[in-house]
Every structure is written in structure tokens, then in C-alpha cells.
Amino acid sequence: FHGNPRSGQWELVGPRPPLAAMFADGTAPGAAVESLWRSARSARCEAKSCQTGTISTAEAAVQSQTSRDASVQTDQSKDAVQDFQQEVQVDYSSLLSFLQRVEDAVIRELNKNWRSRAFDGFEVNWTDQNETVLCLHTLSYPEAQDQNLQVTSVSWNATGSVVACSYGRLDAGNWSTAKSYVCTWNLDRRGLNPQRPDLVVDVPSSVMSLAFHPSQPSLIAGGLFSGELVVWDTSRTEDPVIWRTGMTDDTHTDPVYQVNWLPDAKHRNLCRLLSVSTDGKILVWREERDGRLALAEGFAMVAQQIPRSAQLRKFAWGEAAVGVTSLSFSHFDPRVFVVGVEGGYSLKCSTAAETLALPRTGSSVPLRAPADFAFSPHGGPVYSVSCSPFHRQVLNLFLSCGTDGQVHLHSMLQPHPLLSLQLSKKYLFCVRWSPVRPLVFAAASGEGNCNNCFCFSGEVHLFDFGKSSQKPALSIQQAADESPVYCLEFNARQTRLLAAGDATGTVRVWQLSSDFTEQGPREMNHLEQLASEITD
Secondary structure, eight states, X not given: OEEETTTTEEEOOOSOOOTTGGGSOOOOOOEEOOOOHHHHHHHHOOOOOOOOOOOOOOOOOOOOOOOOOOOOOOOOOHHHHHHHHHHTOOOHHHHHHHHHHHHHHHHHHHHHHHHOOTTTTOOXXXXXXXXXXXXXXXXXXXXXXXXXXXXEEEEEOTTSSEEEEEEEOOSSSOOTTSOEEEEEEETTSTTOOTTSOSEEEEESSOEEEEEEOSSOTTEEEEEETTSOEEEEETTOSSOOEEEEOOSSTTSOSSOEEEEEEEEOSSOTTOEEEEEEETTSEEEEEEEOXXXXXXXXXXXXXXXXXXXXXXXXXXXXXXXXXXXXXXXXXXXXXXXXXXXXXXXXXXXXXXXTOOSBOSSOOSOSSOEEOOEEEEOOOOSSOEEEEEEOSSOOTTTOEEEEEETTSEEEEEETTSSSOSEEEEOOSSOEEEEEEOSSOTTXXXXXXXXXXXXXXXXOSOEEEEEETTTOSSSOSEEEEOOSSSOOEEEEEEOSSSXXXXXXXXXXXXXXXXXXXXGGTSOOTTHHHHHHHHHHHHHO
């Protein structure tokens, strides 16, 4: 066979001829073999369609509508219209004469109501009355509790939804280098875990005091055992520290037991930071761009510069620095504040003081002596003071408490207390006036009074002068053992909440009953009357 395999054409040839015959012309019949590959492949191909058959559809009405007009207005007869028109006719001349006769009396009564203070601070509350106090949350940080750290301070943020606590030690011992924590919980967060704070800040020294910024919810300041001040931004989880004092010649040399945010007199939208320490100094700090807190002004409590009252002749002032433990500003004069000191006294002070403190220190700014009035002492150090946010300039009341277990109700106008309440045989660590009730305050103690016998367990005492001026309206057991309650704070935004921290490392959030949160009429007058009766 001879042919082309690609074309499928082949020829059959005979035996090879001799060499000479090979070059002769000749023709032989051929045989054609047709390829079947293409035809077989084509036969297997089928035309198919991917379109389904026609889809059956049907429409059905499911909305029905029925309407009917009906007249409900009766037609008035002409007589009825005339009677109605006659009924509404007014004798305007008589009305004018009447209004002119009563005008003076009405205006006199309106002016009298406008000047009345009978309902000062009273707000209508449409919620149901509730006489019970409930524990809404029991918050803790297990790692801090494992180290036997105590809750040293609590604070609510500007929205009232976040509570923060600091951990440290308030009892004896050098804890300046012990690690501690600042923890926050958002109580409005869904899925709140009471033992897992939303934020935990590790601090190299015990944190003794906390204060949230009054208008910026994420900023919180802390005073440390080492004497430093630190400001954290809780919205920054990686590195929350934004300002700090560092250890300089201006830094406190003793623990900082209280921090406060103060409005900046020169810049409306800014605040300065105030710190209080048992080294006798009250320092005001300003924020610098490089993350430092720089000293702006300061005061020093020196015993020999504190005025002595003629009614306190038995007290002999020393010449050492007076350790300051607490401070509260007047709500009526931003220059006036009260401090509690380790010597047992409460002192009225002024930021307008000009006298320099003695002796001169190595501070970068001159320190001034602010004290201008001394009140009768407690039987031991004063741990907390709280100025009334309600009372008028007439008396300017404040509360103080200390290691003698007493709460003193004071007027800034006289040295002796208006009232002394013996709440405990042990220490009272904190006292706070209610932000919504002029007659209510709370105190934190290291023991409670159960059926007239003292049981050693930390309690929160709620006083209502409208019910009694001698005993608490309610005492809430915070801790089951002998652990004292060290700190407490009312919530100024969500006014039914009260947070209290104790020595077990636990923060309890209490929901107060309406009895303690709803102001009744004439409460201000009641407080003035109570103070007047005691004074008389």
C-alpha cells in the first residue's frame, strides 16, 4: 500500500519491478478506504435543551376590602342653632369689669408663688414607689483578690453607666511597690460579667484614689501610694496612660488619698487636677502636651499657720506639716473648701489665700497657707468630708467622719458641730451627701449595729433627717465578715445607684428605694429648721 494517512487515501501496488522498469510510465487501479472517526463522533452528538418546560402560574386575590359609609352626625335644627348661639353670648363689658376688679389680687398671688421656695428641687417622678434596697451587682477582679488587695476608691463616669474601682492597701505596711489595678465595668453592657472587668489597667503602685473626669467619660485620674498622679484614657486599651506627674521635686512624698477635677478659671472647657496627700500639700496640676502633669499652684498645711479658735483653747498646734486626708469644695463659693486632717480637725480653707506657707520648700511654685478657720475635732483622724450640694449660703453645711466612729454635721459659720452621731465603735471611712435629697447622706463603716448590739461586719448606713436625726433609716450589710467598707459614691446621673467598695476586694452596686431618691416638698426648709433647732 502506498498513500497519505492524514487524507485516508491509499493505493495498492504490485511487486517491485526491475530497476529499469521502475522509471517507466504506468497506471494501476486504486482502492479508497474512507475514515469512519468523524462520522462516528458526529453520530454520538445529540441536541439537548437546558430550558425547562413552561411554568404554570396562577393569580389569586387574598386582599378583601369592604367599605360602608355611615353618618353619625345628626343635623341640627334651626331652633337648636339659635339656642346654642344664645348660650355662648358673652357680656364683655361685665367680664372686663370683673378682670379689672381682681387684677391686683391675682398679680399679688402670682408674685407670691413665684418667690416661694416650697417646691425647690422637687421633681415629679411617675415611677412606682419602692421601699426596698436591692444589690444589683457584685463586682470583683479575682486576680486582685488573690493578692489580698482591697478596694480603695470607687467612681462613676460622666454618663453614670460605668463604675471604676482602684485596688491597693489601706492598712499598715509598705505597699508602694506592690502591683495593683484599676478596673471598670459598663453596667449597661449586655452580657456583663461581674468577675471580668471591661478594662483592667496594671499599675506598679497601689492606687489610693480615683476620680472620673466630670464631662469626658473615658478619662479617669488616680492618686498612687508613691505620691504620683496618673490620668488614663479608658478608650485606649493598649497604652491608656495619657498624663502623669512622674517623680519630681513637686511630686507628693506621701500617698495621694484624694484627687478632684477642678474647672479651669481661664479656660472654660478645660479642667485641672487637684491632689491631696498626708505630706500636708494640696497641689493643682495642669496638663502639658508632652504627657506631663506640671504643677500650676499649691497649698501647704502647716500647723503653726492654722488659726486657733477662741473656743478651742485646749488645743496646742505643733509646728509640723498637717497631713491632709480628704477635701470637699463648697457648692456655693468655688474658692472655699473644707479639708480633713490626721489631727482630727476639719479646716475651712480658701484658694484665694495669699500668705506663703512656712517653711519654704523646694517646690517649683510658691505654696500658700489656705486655712482660715478650725472646727471642733473628732476623737481621731478625719477620713472624709462632704459639703452639702443643696444648702443655701445661710448655713453652708458639711459632714465629716473619722476613726472615732462619729459623723459631725457642721455649719461653716461656727466651730462646734450642729450634730454628732455615733454610728460605730470602729472607724468610719467615708461619708457622702446625696446628690438628690437634701436630708439624706450615706456613711461607710467597719462594723454595723444589729439589734442594738454591735456586729463586726462592714455596713453602709443611709441617713434621712426627715425620719430621724439620731439613727440611720437603713443599714445595709456589705460584707459578711469583719471586713470594713472603705469607700462609697452616689451616682449623680442614675440617682438610684450607690456603689460601695470593701476590704474583700468587692464592689457592690445598690439600687436605692424611692424613699432615698425622691425629694419631697419643703425639704430645704426642713433642713434649715433642723439646723436652727439644734443651734438654739
